[in-house]
Each structure stands twice: as structure tokens, then as C-alpha cells.
Amino acid sequence: MRFRSLATLVAASFALLAAPYTPPPIFTNTTIFLPPSDWKSHATQCARVTLLNQACETDNVLLTTFTINPNDTYLPVYKSVDGGLTWAELSRIHGGFLMQPFLYELPMQVGNYLRGTILATANVIKFKGNFSSTGNFSSSGNFSSTTNIDIYASKDKGENWDFVSRAATGGAPNSTNGADPIWEPFISTYDGQVVVYYSDSRDPLHAQKLSHQTSGNLLTWGPVVNDVVNANYSLRPGMTVVAQMGNGKYILTYELGPEALPGSRYPVHYRIADSLLEFENATDFLLKSQDGTVPNSAPYVVWTPAGGSNGTVVVSDGKYSELFLNTEYGDPGAWSKVSTGLGSSYSRSLQVMPNNSVVLMVDGGLYRGANTSVTAGEFVIPGPQSVANATSTCK
Numbered sequence: 001m002r003f004r005s006l007a008t009l010v011a012a013s014f015a016l017l018a019a020p021y022t023p024p025p026i027f028t029n030t031t032i033f034l035p036p037s038d039w040k041s042h043a044t045q046c047a048r049v050t051l052l053n054q055a056c057e058t059d060n061v062l063l064t065t066f067t068i069n070p071n072d073t074y075l076p077v078y079k080s081v082d083g084g085l086t087w088a089e090l091s092r093i094h095g096g097f098l099m100q101p102f103l104y105e106l107p108m109q110v111g112n113y114l115r116g117t118i119l120a121t122a123n124v125i126k127f128k129g130n131f132s133s134t135g136n137f138s139s140s141g142n143f144s145s146t147t148n149i150d151i152y153a154s155k156d157k158g159e160n161w162d163f164v165s166r167a168a169t170g171g172a173p174n175s176t177n178g179a180d181p182i183w184e185p186f187i188s189t190y191d192g193q194v195v196v197y198y199s200d201s202r203d204p205l206h207a208q209k210l211s212h213q214t215s216g217n218l219l220t221w222g223p224v225v226n227d228v229v230n231a232n233y234s235l236r237p238g239m240t241v242v243a244q245m246g247n248g249k250y251i252l253t254y255e256l257g258p259e260a261l262p263g264s265r266y267p268v269h270y271r272i273a274d275s276l277l278e279f280e281n282a283t284d285f286l287l288k289s290q291d292g293t294v295p296n297s298a299p300y301v302v303w304t305p306a307g308g309s310n311g312t313v314v315v316s317d318g319k320y321s322e323l324f325l326n327t328e329y330g331d332p333g334a335w336s337k338v339s340t341g342l343g344s345s346y347s348r349s350l351q352v353m354p355n356n357s358v359v360l361m362v363d364g365g366l367y368r369g370a371n372t373s374v375t376a377g378e379f380v381i382p383g384p385q386s387v388a389n390a391t392s393t394c395k
């Protein structure tokens, strides 16, 4: 005990004396994970990234996770201590096949989970047989189980994980209209509650809709609340991501399929609301950049205070390597398409870095790509950096 506290003290004084952290220069296409050659499947997908900054850290530590198909099923968690330039495996989350994962650092205490707890969620599925080598779930029909939005927590920054609760359950994975699975969870917090958003095919009135549920303790979950429903049964809104903007409003991006717009299979739509819980009746917008481009499928959204007095809304999609920027808080006439020099991927995820001019992009590979890798690269927001730091609630 004595030795331990002494060691902690020494470590603490070193930390105080250490030079301020300097992030690496802007980088592109750094590899996080390449499936080993002896794996049966070389498919990766749906990478997610989170910066550990909820206790005012400015040292650029990140965690990422993504879907893989090794012989055994688990969700890998990789860590970077240098702002995303280099990565190493930190831990594995077991519990079946965990698809469409998401990571989130709690910005406040919820129930017995302290601020700084890392939450992981995914669509957890069990198999009858072996997973198809291309990860092509829709054609396999080999699932015995339901789809489940499960919540895991790590109290030690991602080293160890415990199952916490099952927020929602749907039918077997099947994207045909009439089937009743759930998909694609995303976590945020609002008004003392954790909110889990997901795509929901259980309502017989809608092939699919977007729903959320809240919890004040992470153990029990409230009723299903609509976020996006369409009068046309066949439309399938999917893949909710939300972000708070500098004007206090919230933006929710999603894909709307199938063939919801001529020439665009899954056009990206968005809504803006005053509350993270009240998107259902908010005005719906098609995201169309000033050059006429409509981003397609699997959007991701963040807001950064960099780029001007309104900051910048940044949207990525599943088709274009470019990003879609908006310096007018999501005004539908103000989207511009800007090149990134990076690859495109299915559901590429975004993270605003402590230097809020820098957005980290993590790319998990193309949809149903049979041989993909997980990579990261940075994008610099045009215009000035802001003195305020984004995303952290640190005051």
C-alpha cells in the first residue's frame, strides 16, 4: 500500500513536470487494423472512435472499435495515445457477434457509473451456424437469435468490460419489409439521462423508423419514443447520429432508403431540434450541397467551434470521400462539399480533436467489402480555430 501511494505520488509529480502534450502533425491513412492473412474473413466494418476528454484531458487518448469476423466472435477495442497516429489492441468485448458498435465516454455520473466511464453498445446477435465469410448477414438466414441493443461499461478506460443491460430486443436480423429487427445503436446523454437511439423495424405501421429510449441508471430503460417516422410504410430511415451545435440546438442525421430520391439510394436527411428527445415533429431536410451533391447512406455528424463565428457542422456519408460542411448551423442552403484526400467507407466516424480545427476520421471499410482494413486520417476545418474546445463538457 505504502509503496503504491509513493509510486502514485512520483507519477503525479512527473505528470506535473512533463512538457505540455504536442499532437502529431496532420496525418492521413494510418492503419489501425488489417485482418491477419490466416483469418477466414478479411472483412472489417463500422469503425467508431471516441476521444477520452470528459475529465478535461487534453492528451489526445482515443479508443476505437469495429466489426471483424475472426473465428471467434468479439469486438476489438484499440487505443491510441498519440492522437490517432498509432494504435494497439487494448481489450476485447465478448458476448456474441457484436455488430454496428458504438463507444461513448460518460460526461457525468449516471446511476452507479461515474463520469469518465466508457460505454460500448452494439447490435448483439447469435448464430446457428458459421458466419458467412463476407459478413453478408442479410443473405445468410443463419441466425437463431433476436437482435439486441446491449450496453457494456468499462470503469478503467477500456481495459475491462462488463455487461450492463439490454436496452432493446427485436427479431432476427433481416432487412426485408415486414421483418422486425432493430439495428445501429448510438448513445448520447441529455438532462441527466443516457439516450440510446436505434433503427427500429418492430412497428407494423412502418417498415422501419428511428426510435430512442432513455435511462437514468443504465439498468432499466424507458418506453420507445419515435424520432423519425414516415407516412409511407416502405421508407426505411436508418442510422441515427446526433450532435449538439454551438447555438444549443441538436442535429440528427440519418439515411432514408430505399430509393427515396431518384439517383440516390439512401439520401442523407437531417432534423434540428431544441431537445435531444424531440425530433419526431421537427422539420425534415434533405442534405444537398451547393454543387447539387446529395450524400448517400450511413451518415455521421459532429459540430466543432472552429471555422468561424458559428463553428462548423461536419457530415460524412457512406459513399463520398469528401465531407459536407455547414457554417450556418445546418441551414439547408449552406452545405458545401470539400475534399479530404482520404478514402470513403461505410459509416465513417468523426471525432473533433482538442485542437478543434482537426477532425479525426476513422474508416472501417466499404459496405460488404470482402477485404478491408480500418484506417484513420485527419481533416483540417477551413477557417480559424476557436478558443473554445468542442464536445467536452469540461468547464
Ligand SMILES: *[C@@H]1O[C@H](CO)[C@@H](O)[C@H](O)[C@H]1NC(C)=O
Binding pocket: 038, 039, 040, 070, 071, 072
Ligand atoms: C482461424 O482458423 C484458421 C483455420 O480455419 C486458423 O488457421 C487460424 O489460426 C484461426 N485464427 C484465429 C485468429 O483463431
Ligand SMILES: *[C@@H]1O[C@H](CO)[C@@H](O)[C@H](O)[C@H]1NC(C)=O
Binding pocket: 128, 129, 130
Ligand atoms: C464452422 O466452421 C468450422 C471450421 O471453420 C467447422 O469445424 C464447424 O463444423 C463449422 N460449424 C458449423 C455449424 O458449420
Ligand SMILES: *[C@@H]1O[C@H](CO)[C@@H](O)[C@H](O)[C@H]1NC(C)=O
Binding pocket: 134, 136, 138, 139, 368
Ligand atoms: C449479399 O447478399 C445480398 C442479398 O442476398 C446480395 O445481393 C449480395 O450480392 C451479397 N454480397 C456478397 C458480397 O456476397
Ligand SMILES: *[C@@H]1O[C@H](CO)[C@@H](O)[C@H](O)[C@H]1NC(C)=O
Binding pocket: 128, 129, 130, 131, 132, 139, 140, 141, 142
Ligand atoms: C449457414 O450455416 C451452415 C452451417 O455452418 C453453412 O453450411 C451455410 O453455408 C451457411 N449459409 C450461409 C448462407 O451462410
Ligand SMILES: *[C@@H]1O[C@H](CO)[C@@H](O)[C@H](O)[C@H]1NC(C)=O
Binding pocket: 140, 141, 174, 175, 176, 177, 178, 179
Ligand atoms: C425475412 O423477413 C421476411 C418478411 O417477414 C420473411 O418473408 C423472410 O422469410 C425472412 N427471411 C429469413 C431468412 O428469415
Ligand SMILES: *[C@@H]1O[C@H](CO)[C@@H](O)[C@H](O)[C@H]1NC(C)=O
Binding pocket: 232, 233, 234, 235, 257, 258, 259, 260
Ligand atoms: C413509398 O416509398 C417507396 C420506397 O421508396 C416508393 O417506391 C414508393 O413509390 C413510395 N410510395 C408513395 C406513395 O410515395
Ligand SMILES: *[C@@H]1O[C@H](CO)[C@@H](O)[C@H](O)[C@H]1NC(C)=O
Binding pocket: 277, 278, 279, 280, 281
Ligand atoms: C409529435 O406529434 C404527434 C402528433 O401531434 C404527437 O403524438 C407526438 O407526441 C409528437 N412527438 C413529440 C416528440 O413531441
Ligand SMILES: *[C@@H]1O[C@H](CO)[C@@H](O)[C@H](O)[C@H]1NC(C)=O
Binding pocket: 308, 309, 310, 327, 328, 329, 331
Ligand atoms: C452564422 O449563421 C447565420 C445563420 O444562422 C448566418 O446568417 C451567418 O452568416 C453565419 N456566420 C458565418 C460566419 O457563417
Ligand SMILES: *[C@@H]1O[C@H](CO)[C@@H](O)[C@H](O)[C@H]1NC(C)=O
Binding pocket: 028, 029, 341, 342, 343, 344
Ligand atoms: C488514402 O487512401 C485512399 C483510399 O485507399 C486513397 O484514395 C487516398 O489517395 C489516400 N490518401 C493519401 C493522402 O494517401
Ligand SMILES: *[C@@H]1O[C@H](CO)[C@@H](O)[C@H](O)[C@H]1NC(C)=O
Binding pocket: 058, 354, 355, 387, 388, 389
Ligand atoms: C483546448 O485544448 C487545448 C489542447 O489542445 C488546450 O491547450 C486549451 O487550453 C483548451 N482551451 C480551452 C478553452 O479549454
Ligand SMILES: *[C@@H]1O[C@H](CO)[C@@H](O)[C@H](O)[C@H]1NC(C)=O
Binding pocket: 026, 355, 356, 357, 358, 380, 385
Ligand atoms: C490546430 O491545427 C491546425 C491545423 O493543423 C494548426 O494550423 C494550428 O496551429 C493548430 N492549433 C494549435 C493551437 O495547435
Ligand SMILES: *[C@@H]1O[C@H](CO)[C@@H](O)[C@H](O)[C@H]1NC(C)=O
Binding pocket: 042, 371, 372
Ligand atoms: C487484401 O488486400 C490487401 C491489400 O490491401 C492485399 O495485400 C491482400 O492480399 C488482400 N487479401 C485477400 C485475401 O484478398
